[in-house]
Amino acid sequence: MIGVTDIDLATDLAGTTPAVDNSAVDILAVAREQVLDEGRALDERQILEVLELPDDRLEELLALAHEVRERWCGPEVEVEGIVSVKTGGCPEDCHFCSQSGQFTSPVRAAWLDIPSLVRAAVETAATGATEFCIVAAVRGPDKRLMAQMREGVKAIREAVDINVAASLGMLSQEQVDELAEMGVHRYNHNLETARSYFTEVVTTHSWQERWDTLRMVRDAGMEVCCGGIVGMGETRAQRAEFAAQLAELEPDEVPLNFLNPRPGTPFGDREPLPAKEALRTIAAFRLALPRTILRYAGGREITLGDLGTEQGLLGGINAVIVGNYLTTLGRPATADLELLDRLSMPVKALSATL
Template identity: 80%
Template sequence: MTPPVTTVSPTAQQPATELPADVTALLATARAQVLVEGRGLDEAQVLAVLELPDEAVPELLALAHEVRTRWCGPEVEVEGIVSLKTGGCPEDCHFCSQSGKFDSPVRSAWLDVPSLVEAAKATAATGATEFCIVAAVRGPDARLMAQVREGVAAIRAAVDINVACSLGMLTQDQVDELVAMGVHRYNHNLETARSHFPNVVTTHSWEERLDTCQMVRAAGMELCCGAILGVGETLAQRAELAAQLAVLEPDEVPLNFLNPRPGTPFGDLPVVGAKDALRAIAAYRLAMPRTILRYAGGREITLGDLTEDGMLGGINAVIVGNYLTTLGQSPTTDLAMLDRLSMPIKSLQATL
């Protein structure tokens, strides 16, 4: 068991505020249940955390950081992603500028195998252990599977890094083929709570996404399955999704925050507030104490100067570099942040 590190969140360094008795009791229960016993919070408890007042956020983040270091250790897993097939997707995920159904500036394009290999090499040079190949599709056709097969083989021959994929919904045969290729982890997000999903996507169902996740888990690949927050869901639905993810038990949960894209149905939605984002990070950590909880898209505009508070509030993985259609921070900026926080990068051997 890894002892907690002593680093404290900048937010937690603020002068202590006497909290209401019910808030103190909630945090004490969470400490005993999650930190000591290792049992994640249930849906009702997660909702209570999401509803905590701003003055409780420093203590909440400090607890989530202790939970992370106790049950996951001090290391941070670093990942890079690249788009193999961009744009032209037939699905109508209302947050996504890659949908062919919306009047967005993203146009369809393919990346060749040599470019995939170069992107994997650049990712490995940052110290990353994971490189994810992403395609904007409902699910892979024969052409895409052939391109992935060739790309995975070329990457594994050229660079020492785990290869992950995110190719939409899969059949059992496709799951088996990815396993045979040596794909380490598969990403397929549930995106939002089951009760809210029809307001976000209409061209496929939440249950279809869950089916792919369950097949991936049963086949022995690691499962990466996460969320995008700020797509019109209520706090109760954020708690609902945390509980649904906890039941699924993914190896990794990426947390995305909506970066409203022009031309999409959600292009005018507000950005999630920084304190709400921090509460969500801590709540998801307390719901899933042993899961890799990864900073993903939208963190830069959502958290800004409070990004480090999230790292010290339950996050233990980051995507470095750009995302699929939006810009992220430079890898050197993120790596400097980890160095400043005395957070070691997880080694490749530790992920095997």
């Protein structure tokens, strides 16, 4: 497994009593009063101060982020499964994505039929998940995909009691309205990274186009799910910018991915983010988004490992995607559910997500 080993991470987090760093003490004291006590998010400058905390303050930072999560979100963890209804062959050039048709990665275009989609939803619900997200690798949905969504959502709702979410790229107002009418509970469309870094990641569409889709989704009454990927070469300042931009959007959920370099993509040779940097980022995003569902998504397995995954759950995370991702393997659902049980973190009931 790439990244810090469990033993290394435990040693790093335990550490020895460090000399007092006044700047670190100050920002954590400010965050305790502003975020924990008053529920007011950190601003961009303050988020950057958190991201620049030294490693010997990490344990304290994670503990504070966990307190914030408990105070403003409660102890429950939302569990979600995802499935790709259309894989590969995407015309966009997102540099991290093996589903782009512009790169030499081994993922090839394929469609999932309705019975397979329903079966995946039923299997997801059997794990205790309350959310099932249908994902398609497209710039935006065409008539065929919208027809398949209508048929698929109807079939899922008839077969199993689970919330249906969707992630189909950029939308028109007509498509937003149609998805809302179908009963899609939540729409995912990631901004991916800070606006100032976006052109280093994608060149075939703009950050603003993504933002516009999200505003339409919000206005239509669907829940907004919007996050991104950390560790694509952005600076800490750009991570702080990204967190602040997400806070401005006020999403219901933020999936936090860590770059899992995919062969054949422009980012295929980049090193995964160090575990401590990933944990620091999780805590900073919690302090920037105190009331938001902050979800573990792709890349946590190679970035954090098992112990790091646990540390993140004790450092601000309050939702997980269980099972595999779109083109990469995740942890077995049973492993995550057993971990939640051991940490005495109850899985959020379906009724609590409606």
